[in-house]
Amino acid sequence: MDMNEIKEIFFQECEEQLAELESGLLKLNDGDRDPETVNAVFRAVHSIKGGAGAFGLDDLVSFAHVFETTLDCVRSNKLEPTQDVLKVMLRSADVLADLVSASRDGGSVEESRTRGLLKELEALARGEMPTGGGAAEAPKPAPAKAAAPAPVPAAAPAPAPTDESGFQPIPFTFDGFGADEPAEDLSVFEVSFKPRRDLYAKGNEAALLLRDLSRVGEMSINCDMDQLPAFDKMDPEGAYFSWTIQVKTAKSEQDIRTVFEFAEWDCDLDVKVADSSAEELPMVPVPFDLSILDDGTSDADGDDGGAAEAAAQAVAAAETATNVTKMAAAAARVEKKESQAAAAAAAAAANAANAANAANSAGQTIRVDLDRVDRLINLVGELVINQAMLSQSVIENDTTGTSSINMGLEELQQLTREIQDSVMAIRAQPVKPVFQRMSRIVREVADMVGKSIRLVTEGENTEVDKTVIDKLAEPLTHMIRNAVDHGIESPERREAAGKNPEGTVKLTAKHRSGRIVIELSDDGAGINREKVKQKAIDKDLIPADSNLTDEEIDNLIFMPGFSTADKISDISGRGVGMDVVKRSIQALGGRISISSRPGNGSTFTMSLPLTLAVLDGMVVTVAGQTLVVPLTAIVETLQPEASAIHSFGANQRLISIRNSFCPLVDVGRILNFRSIQANPVEGVALLVESEGGGQRALMVDAIQGQRQVVIKSLEANYTHVPGIAAATILGDGRVALILDVDAVVAASRGQSLRQDSGMKADMSLAATG
Amino acid sequence: MASGKAVTGSLKLVSVLDLNEASVLHGQLSSMRGKDLSIDASGVDRVGVQCVQVLMAAANAWEEDKKKFVFETVSDAFRKTMQLIGINIDHLLAKEIQQ
Numbered sequence: 023m024d025m026n027e028i029k030e031i032f033f034q035e036c037e038e039q040l041a042e043l044e045s046g047l048l049k050l051n052d053g054d055r056d057p058e059t060v061n062a063v064f065r066a067v068h069s070i071k072g073g074a075g076a077f078g079l080d081d082l083v084s085f086a087h088v089f090e091t092t093l094d095c096v097r098s099n100k101l102e103p104t105q106d107v108l109k110v111m112l113r114s115a116d117v118l119a120d121l122v123s124a125s126r127d128g129g130s131v132e133e134s135r136t137r138g139l140l141k142e143l144e145a146l147a148r149g150e151m152p153t154g155g156g157a158a159e160a161p162k163p164a165p166a167k168a169a170a171p172a173p174v175p176a177a178a179p180a181p182a183p184t185d186e187s188g189f190q191p192i193p194f195t196f197d198g199f200g201a202d203e204p205a206e207d208l209s210v211f212e213v214s215f216k217p218r219r220d221l222y223a224k225g226n227e228a229a230l231l232l233r234d235l236s237r238v239g240e241m242s243i244n245c246d247m248d249q250l251p252a253f254d255k256m257d258p259e260g261a262y263f264s265w266t267i268q269v270k271t272a273k274s275e276q277d278i279r280t281v282f283e284f285a286e287w288d289c290d291l292d293v294k295v296a297d298s299s300a301e302e303l304p305m306v307p308v309p310f311d312l313s314i315l316d317d318g319t320s321d322a323d324g325d326d327g328g329a330a331e332a333a334a335q336a337v338a339a340a341e342t343a344t345n346v347t348k349m350a351a352a353a354a355r356v357e358k359k360e361s362q363a364a365a366a367a368a369a370a371a372a373n374a375a376n377a378a379n380a381a382n383s384a385g386q387t388i389r390v391d392l393d394r395v396d397r398l399i400n401l402v403g404e405l406v407i408n409q410a411m412l413s414q415s416v417i418e419n420d421t422t423g424t425s426s427i428n429m430g431l432e433e434l435q436q437l438t439r440e441i442q443d444s445v446m447a448i449r450a451q452p453v454k455p456v457f458q459r460m461s462r463i464v465r466e467v468a469d470m471v472g473k474s475i476r477l478v479t480e481g482e483n484t485e486v487d488k489t490v491i492d493k494l495a496e497p498l499t500h501m502i503r504n505a506v507d508h509g510i511e512s513p514e515r516r517e518a519a520g521k522n523p524e525g526t527v528k529l530t531a532k533h534r535s536g537r538i539v540i541e542l543s544d545d546g547a548g549i550n551r552e553k554v555k556q557k558a559i560d561k562d563l564i565p566a567d568s569n570l571t572d573e574e575i576d577n578l579i580f581m582p583g584f585s586t587a588d589k590i591s592d593i594s595g596r597g598v599g600m601d602v603v604k605r606s607i608q609a610l611g612g613r614i615s616i617s618s619r620p621g622n623g624s625t626f627t628m629s630l631p632l633t634l635a636v637l638d639g640m641v642v643t644v645a646g647q648t649l650v651v652p653l654t655a656i657v658e659t660l661q662p663e664a665s666a667i668h669s670f671g672a673n674q675r676l677i678s679i680r681n682s683f684c685p686l687v688d689v690g691r692i693l694n695f696r697s698i699q700a701n702p703v704e705g706v707a708l709l710v711e712s713e714g715g716g717q718r719a720l721m722v723d724a725i726q727g728q729r730q731v732v733i734k735s736l737e738a739n740y741t742h743v744p745g746i747a748a749a750t751i752l753g754d755g756r757v758a759l760i761l762d763v764d765a766v767v768a769a770s771r772g773q774s775l776r777q778d779s780g781m782k783a784d785m786s787l788a789a790t791g
Numbered sequence: 792m793a794s795g796k797a798v799t800g801s802l803k804l805v806s807v808l809d810l811n812e813a814s815v816l817h818g819q820l821s822s823m824r825g826k827d828l829s830i831d832a833s834g835v836d837r838v839g840v841q842c843v844q845v846l847m848a849a850a851n852a853w854e855e856d857k858k859k860f861v862f863e864t865v866s867d868a869f870r871k872t873m874q875l876i877g878i879n880i881d882h883l884l885a886k887e888i889q890q
Contacts, residue, residue: 228840229876243877253852258817258845
């Protein structure tokens with residue numbers, strides 16, 4: 023594994039840690055005071071810092087360090103996580119995320135922003151509340167934390183000197199010990215340190231930790247070797263030694279704990295002031311210059327041992343992913359040995375438990391290259407097609423119809439469908455990451471416009487195909503910005519209307535009949551219909567005398583070029599608003615609708631397919647060709663009667679459906695399959711809903727049936743065909759084209775078929791192969 | 792990788808005895824079980840706790856077998872690490888290098 027791969031893993035883990043960090047902070051913001059939540063948040067920043075140190079990402083390390091210091095104050099209850107404090111922390115989390123992506127993709131983060139936040143974080147760590155003043159009453163935070171040898175590069179802003187004296191660590195050897203003994207009172211701490219197997223597995227080294235500990239003060243040590251099993255029964259990579267150490271030092275308990283900070287979760291550690299009455303253990307003093315044991319890397323700056331070590335540990339941590347299998351194997355080994363050896367029971371049992379934990383967690387997830395999954399999906403698609411072809415040829419050749427082959431085929435069909443479903447499930451991902459990104463957008467936009475807004479998310483574990491997730495972020499971002507900028511009123515206005523000055527934006531996801539439904543609602547003022555209608559008239563989008571229902575007025579906001587913002591702001595109102603959103607949702611094969619109640623807010627509802635790799639379609643015949651119409655577009659199908667068909671102008675015809683007229687579109691004509699209009703009475707009409715919201719009746723010759731088809735890109739395999747979104751292969755091996763309903767409807771309105779509609783482009787992107 | 796000398800019963804430790812070496816070392820020592828063993832630790836620059844565990848377990852095993860288990864020479868780094876982690880190997884040192 024080369025360095026770049028390790029780095030890539032680090033960045034992937036950063037993503038996870040950042041998500042963890044944000045969700046933890048949001049939980050705290052909601053009043054969660056569970057220490058585990060605080061710990062999780064702390065751990066997230068800590069891990070990022072550790073990894074970043076390994077790759078020399080100095081900006082990231084220095085920021086994470088200050089952030090971590092402040093979080094530590096929260097963890098040790100020295101800083102109350104009030105809303106104001108959390109606001110700073112959430113913004114810090116955003117900057118941390120920016121620093122991570124800047125480190126990954128190049129670029130930089132606005133320095134003033136980072137510096138400003140660093141100051142705020144340092145102020146918090148000093149116990150100054152963000153509202154100003156109050157520093158005198160505020161409790162002093164952990165003085166030791168910042169004084170510890172922290173991996174902060176010299177060029178970076180210094181961490182909070184929380185100790186009044188601004189104490190900085192000094193390289194320390196035992197040479198001439200006593201001569202320059204500090205005047206302060208020395209206290210004796212007793213440290214009991216028992217590494218677990220994981221500590222070593224993650225690349226930490228107990229000897230190095232002990233070396234660092236020896237730098238804190240005068241150290242005596244006792245190694246407990248009682249747990250060491252017999253030679254032939256031991257696991258060479260197990261953890262058997264444990265230590266009791268006495269450290270005589272002028273420094274604090276926190277300094278001692280800092281030495282173990284990267285191993286904290288993988289060892290049993292107890293630090294206390296030595297009790298003179300305690301049972302005396304034979305201690306060996308360690309009074310000599312240990313510099314020979316230093317790594318070459320830390321020789322340059324003696325006080326930076328922590329950094330070098332953190333670096334080494336982080337690299338190892340990054341490698342943990344690859345070591346996991348090894349550990350699992352080791353676990354199996356340990357268990358096997360255990361069954362043979364009762365003697366080493368205690369040590370081995372603890373060991374096996376640890377290893378088994380590692381094995382369990384290894385079983386939870388694996389990282390797989392997306393390309394490989396795509397390839398698998400593609401192959402399964404081929405398998406489905408092949409299976410359909412096989413069934414068809416058996417049916418054609420086997421006239422008896424009762425053979426066991428038929429039964430076998432049916433089972434095969436069931437199996438292939440199951441395989442297909444399972445493979446699709448591999449690509450399914452929870453919408454959580456996208457939702458989490460939204461909370462940041464809400465924060466930032468709300469800050470910009472001076473509103474106070476809470477984002478509530480629900481159903482974030484709802485899963486949907488990765489391609490859908492990737493394409494969901496943009497329209498959602500747009501809508502969230504709109505909701506914050508236009509939807510929610512200013513705090514004053516909200517108060518005047520008797521509402522909570524803090525607005526709420528709610529984002530929910532759920533599965534409904536094989537689709538994912540995402541709802542975005544706000545508790546703002548709702549759509550001002552008068553204003554919307556007037557704007558539409560002003561912009562010539564509708565005639566001045568049009569008589570529109572409330573729903574129709576609401577839907578005007580989806581019209582191209584519509585924007586109600588009085589002034590153009592940074593956030594929204596550039597006139598590329600909701601029509602773009604609607605188009606991208608439609609490009610995903612989805613629909614969007616709005617419902618609004620004046621004074622009570624608006625709700626946008628989006629319904630999207632779970633995957634873009636397969637599609638439920640209606641297989642139809644048009645002029646001897648087989649076409650597939652996406653089922654999602656079809657509202658109903660009907661057999662037109664002669665009495666319902668009305669001519670309209672030279673070539674147009676209308677069909678009357680339940681007292682309303684709907685334009686009849688001959689698909690065969692539009693696609694140039696035939697030159698003469700077909701007789702509607704001999705065909706079938708598919709009532710479809712199109713982009714503009716209106717309905718059209720698509721005329722086809724016959725319906726063959728309904729089935730799930732695997733989408734194949736036409737662009738990748740042939741070339742773009744106007745009016746066609748993609749292709750598929752049917753059971754008989756023939757290629758069937760998937761109709762681009764919106765393009766066909768647009769063409770029927772007189773627009774050229776050559777004009778692109780978003781649908782085909784995106785479908786071809788999503789198509790496999 | 793640690794490698795045995797041509798002479799039976801002697802083992803020269805490699806310079807870096809870290810996590811990756813623990814299993815290797817265990818394997819090498821296992822294959823020498825039952826013989827008197829002299830170990831050359833003069834080239835050791837770094838030694839991790841897991842390798843020390845293996846060496847100490849081996850020392851116990853050799854003692855049980857009533858076989859000789861001696862460090863012929865040790866490097867400064869090796870000796871200091873042992874002291875640092877609180878392990879006394881004086882009784883395992885060859886007479887001439889005992890201090």
